[in-house]
Amino acid sequence: MLTALEVFTTVVVGLMVGVEFSVAFVMNPVLNALPEDSSQLGHAHGGRMLGAAMPVWYVGSLALVVVWAVAGRHHHGTGLVVTAAALLVLSVIMSVLLLVPINNRNRTWTPENRPADWKEQTNRWGRYHHVRVAVIIAAFTLLVAALA
Structure with a gap:
């Protein structure tokens, strides 16, 4: 059961990282290259759409990692999961x-x-987002390392 939790959590966090990475390095550059009105409208729409989904994803990912850390507290890699x-x-915290x-x-x-x-x-927002992406990539990397 712990193995299933570990894999599921890693996939959920990995998908979140992928979405946020694509926002930072694909979608924002595309939106920024559009004419002013289109760019601003695109950013606003993205803010509404992802602004509704991402809080649940971030908190849900954190909850899964905490459950993994508690359930696997006596297993190898727990320090990586806690980190x-x-x-x-x-x-x-950065997001809020x-x-x-x-x-x-x-x-x-x-x-x-x-x-x-x-x-x-x-x-x-984009600069802060780049930092946040680096933080969640580091978290994801630690989870993958904990699986090994």
């Missing part, structure tokens, strides 16, 4: 304090009501 959990906690406030504003913007500094705010 991965700590990194996922960091990613949630840095990314969500920007996303909550961005998802309501239209070409008619966006602030003058909308690009700066979107770019700031």
Whole structure:
């Protein structure tokens, strides 16, 4: 049963990493290359769509890793799993304090009501997101190492 939990958790976290990686290195560059109105509307739509799904995914991933750490506390690799959990906690804290406030504003913007500094705010979100992606990649890597 523990093996199934380990594999399931690793897949769930890995899929989250894949989505966030593609946002950072595929979707945002595509959206940023569009004309201003289209770019801003695309970012707003992405903020609404992923802003609804990702909190559940982040918290769910963290919960799975915590269950793995507790259930496997006497097994090899538990330190790696606990460290991965700590990194996922960091990613949630970063999200709540840095990314969500920007996303909550961005998802309501239209070409008619966006602030003058909308690009700066979107770019700031992107920089924070890159750091968060690095953190969750590290967490995922630790989970994969714990499986070995």
